Amino acid sequence: MLTNQAVSSVNHLLTILPDVDRERLIAISEPVELSFAEVLYSAGDAIPHVYFPTGAFISLLTPVSADTGLEVGLVGREGVLGVTLMLGIAIAPFQARVQGAGAALRINTALFLHELDQSLALRQVLKRYLYVSMRQLAQSATCNRFHLVAARLARWLLMTHDRSDTDTFHVTHVFLAYILGVRRVGITKAAHSLQQQKLISYRRGDITILDRTGLKALACTCYQIDLETYRSNLG
Amino acid sequence: MLTNQAVSSVNHLLTILPDVDRERLIAISEPVELSFAEVLYSAGDAIPHVYFPTGAFISLLTPVSADTGLEVGLVGREGVLGVTLMLGIAIAPFQARVQGAGAALRINTALFLHELDQSLALRQVLKRYLYVSMRQLAQSATCNRFHLVAARLARWLLMTHDRSDTDTFHVTHVFLAYILGVRRVGITKAAHSLQQQKLISYRRGDITILDRTGLKALACTCYQIDLETYRSNLG
DNA sequence: TACAGTCTGTTCGCTAACGTACAGACATCC
DNA sequence: GGATGTCTGTACGTTAGCGAACAGACTGTA
Numbered sequence: 001m002l003t004n005q006a007v008s009s010v011n012h013l014l015t016i017l018p019d020v021d022r023e024r025l026i027a028i029s030e031p032v033e034l035s036f037a038e039v040l041y042s043a044g045d046a047i048p049h050v051y052f053p054t055g056a057f058i059s060l061l062t063p064v065s066a067d068t069g070l071e072v073g074l075v076g077r078e079g080v081l082g083v084t085l086m087l088g089i090a091i092a093p094f095q096a097r098v099q100g101a102g103a104a105l106r107i108n109t110a111l112f113l114h115e116l117d118q119s120l121a122l123r124q125v126l127k128r129y130l131y132v133s134m135r136q137l138a139q140s141a142t143c144n145r146f147h148l149v150a151a152r153l154a155r156w157l158l159m160t161h162d163r164s165d166t167d168t169f170h171v172t173h174v175f176l177a178y179i180l181g182v183r184r185v186g187i188t189k190a191a192h193s194l195q196q197q198k199l200i201s202y203r204r205g206d207i208t209i210l211d212r213t214g215l216k217a218l219a220c221t222c223y224q225i226d227l228e229t230y231r232s233n234l235g
Numbered sequence: 236m237l238t239n240q241a242v243s244s245v246n247h248l249l250t251i252l253p254d255v256d257r258e259r260l261i262a263i264s265e266p267v268e269l270s271f272a273e274v275l276y277s278a279g280d281a282i283p284h285v286y287f288p289t290g291a292f293i294s295l296l297t298p299v300s301a302d303t304g305l306e307v308g309l310v311g312r313e314g315v316l317g318v319t320l321m322l323g324i325a326i327a328p329f330q331a332r333v334q335g336a337g338a339a340l341r342i343n344t345a346l347f348l349h350e351l352d353q354s355l356a357l358r359q360v361l362k363r364y365l366y367v368s369m370r371q372l373a374q375s376a377t378c379n380r381f382h383l384v385a386a387r388l389a390r391w392l393l394m395t396h397d398r399s400d401t402d403t404f405h406v407t408h409v410f411l412a413y414i415l416g417v418r419r420v421g422i423t424k425a426a427h428s429l430q431q432q433k434l435i436s437y438r439r440g441d442i443t444i445l446d447r448t449g450l451k452a453l454a455c456t457c458y459q460i461d462l463e464t465y466r467s468n469l470g
Numbered sequence: 471t472a473c474a475g476t477c478t479g480t481t482c483g484c485t486a487a488c489g490t491a492c493a494g495a496c497a498t499c500c
Numbered sequence: 501g502g503a504t505g506t507c508t509g510t511a512c513g514t515t516a517g518c519g520a521a522c523a524g525a526c527t528g529t530a
Binding site for chain 3: 508514515521
Binding site: 408423424437 | 477478479480
């Protein structure tokens with residue numbers, strides 16, 4: 001229990017809950033370690049658990065074909081996976097794939113729904129998170145439409161870095177291509193360019209952030225807009 | 236009141252409410268006529284009213300710059316404008332612009348929130364609608380990323396036709412370009428092609444649907460996917 | 471009837487991204 | 501130590517869409 005409380009302080013949604021509500025939620029949760037590339041569920045599946053990441057982060061993906069897809073959301077310690085349960089629908093709208101291995105608090109769906117019933121504060125926080133998610137979804141839609149691969153890549157690296165404990169994380173060009181919905185070659189070129197500018201370095205799937213400020217300058221404004229949306233609703 | 240009941244039967248969300256709940260909602264609503272191009276509110280504005288369109292339909296837009304933007308949603312008699320009030324946030328996430336003139340039931344925000352408190356059935360229906368909206372938002376994101384202008388145009392025409400009383404509606408190439416986030420010339424070419432295939436005809440801002448089946452064949456699958464998402468949750 | 475405004479058609483060169491294919495570098499496992 | 505698989509680099513021609521500019525057609529008002 002003490003360890004649970006320790007890690008819970010790292011999920012921002014939990015930290016902004018009143019103590020009573022947070023402790024009740026933690027009491028029904030179990031700490032788990034999520035491993036890289038683990039698929040927690042696919043679009044259309046029942047949602048068996050809700051996850052509050054504390055160290056891990058999770059990609060929300062819409063598969064298009066076998067080797068094409070698109071990331072429509074990213075959930076780390078600023079958020080929660082399975083928030084659509086709030087809407088009374090236990091069917092996952094997207095595939096959830098662990099993109100950064102690490103810890104999370106896991107809660108059984110039935111227990112979570114029961115707790116949701118009890119806790120007004122929890123409902124309020126998750127409603128706000130859902131609102132933020134919607135706005136960020138719309139932001140992604142415009143980003144996909146208007147911005148160049150290099151800018152979108154820089155944005156994704158920043159978003160991921162924000163949710164990561166370390167400056168290095170594992171992701172190959174192939175998977176980045178899937179996430180951004182472009183060719184692998186497009187990623188290789190963009191990444192190469194970022195590396196030459198000393199903003200990142202990478203080697204066989206391990207990317208290291210060298211210069212956040214430089215990345216921000218190169219990323220599209222969507223990054224800052226998303227941050228501001230989050231801050232003004234859940235800050 | 237009798238007229239209100241008559242028109243309300245044309246908004247699908249209202250029709251699937253239990254009689255009691257629907258009548259209470261109608262009692263606090265007022266019928267209004269929305270006129271073409273009217274901006275009901277902009278992103279960041281307070282939401283003064285909720286609208287259940289019965290004949291009108293409304294574009295949800297994210298402005299990017301003065302003459303660029305992107306449609307992220309379309310609300311007609313299958314839906315409701317202002318559903319994010321469900322989430323306890325009275326700030327509009329998008330601009331709402333009347334795209335098809337016509338009737339709607341308008342409800343004052345405070346009255347609506349009070350009624351939401353009273354009616355479990357209303358909450359359930361709107362939760363489902365919110366879930367559908369999220370999935371459709373994500374679908375738009377992938378559509379923007381992968382599909383060609385002609386296919387996206389065909390999809391938009393079908394979606395609009397579904398929400399319209401007539402086969403002809405008013406929209407210029409300039410505005411279609413704004414909606415789809417492309418150049419005006421891109422629309423002119425795509426529309427020209429659809430016209431040559433006798434799927435539509437148009438003249439100075441008035442577009443007429445001639446062949447729905449042909450349009451469906453040309454539109455991307457996003458159209459069918461959206462329909463199926465709606466049907467399986469609110470059908 | 472002339473004029474101003476709006477809407478559509480067409481043209482120009484340009485570029486980001488596409489699909490495909492192959493080569494080299496590195497890692498792992500027998 | 502050789503073989504196999506994975507990851508990154510590079511090259512090819514192709515294309516959808518871009519920005520900008522201008523012409524013609526229609527509409528409503530003076």
